[in-house]
Amino acid sequence: MSSIVSASVTLPTIHVPDNPVWPELSKEEELQLKNEIKSLLVKNNGVLVAHYYTAGVLQDLAEETGGCVADSLEMARFGTEHPASTLVVAGVKFMGETSKILNNEKRVLMPDLNATCSLDEGCPADMFSDYCDQHPEHTVVVYANTSAKVKARSDWVVTSGIALPIIEHLAKKGEKILWGPDKHLGRYVQQLTGADMIFWPGSCVVHEEFRSVALERLKKLHPDAAVLVHPESPEQVVQQADVVGSTTALIKAVQNMDRQEFIVATDAGIFNKMRQVAPGKTLIEAPTMGEGATCQSCARCPWMGMNSLQNLAEVLRTGQNEILVSPELAEKARVPIKRMLDFAAKMKKA
């Protein structure tokens, strides 16, 4: 028998910043900054690793300079395989921390150390650890969107790209799972696997804003459109999806599905890559407006928005904003991350 039980904890209030507005650059200014960043990357023996939710100009620059633009799983893997001694991570803090944990000998810089994530902030390590202590018979599986301390308290780390097969694997072995922090992704994998799980009640403030009733209406206006949904979204939104998956899975769906129109329920930064891989297709943002809407972010993660050409150039000039994780903590947190990466490598081989 499977069960869905959430921790009865009071989560800290999360301050969601306004989406940053960056001064507009002229074409020449932009080109100048990009050229400066390119030479600073060479000078620092650095490589740029960007997430799909960052500004298109950063994603393109990462690719132009031999870095990568990817989902959080691939960002972690790329950093371990690339020979550069400085990893410049354009994304949110847990991504920089994961890079540092996996590459403690490398220097990891981020354009803005305040770029956090509501899932990370909503899962303080001491509170989470108490919850784990209350359930010693459970295997602790945490989403990558967590602090190094929370990872160090876990048995497995997963990203949205690999959560499903890992939970399936653990459920087959009869393990009971304590899942944290994203309740929506947790519920989604629980429903598909039937695993016996208990949940930390965190959520992503960006994906929680997608509105199911407004989506139903939008689907009626675009009856041939495929609906693509990131599993951090609410259940009624996920239920309307043709494809539910990680950022990479959603990009592949746009590229490979024999459809012309797509309604996309995830951060709008992803459209940059989608347009690149499927230039003729029509992409429509899933609604964040409608009944009960707060639209704090309107499908634009404010923390991802803290990355810009300007502050990227600045950290490369100054060496500021280095991510530091003590070797002892990194050693503990590395175990569950490596478990995930090894599992992913085995899956790829198979």
Ligand code: 13P
């Ligand atoms: P991915 O692992 O799919 O890249 O997602 C990370 C994330 O923060 C989604 O909101």
Ligand code: SF4
């Ligand atoms: Fe975190 Fe949500 Fe932003 Fe992803 S989109 S980084 S889960 S707040």
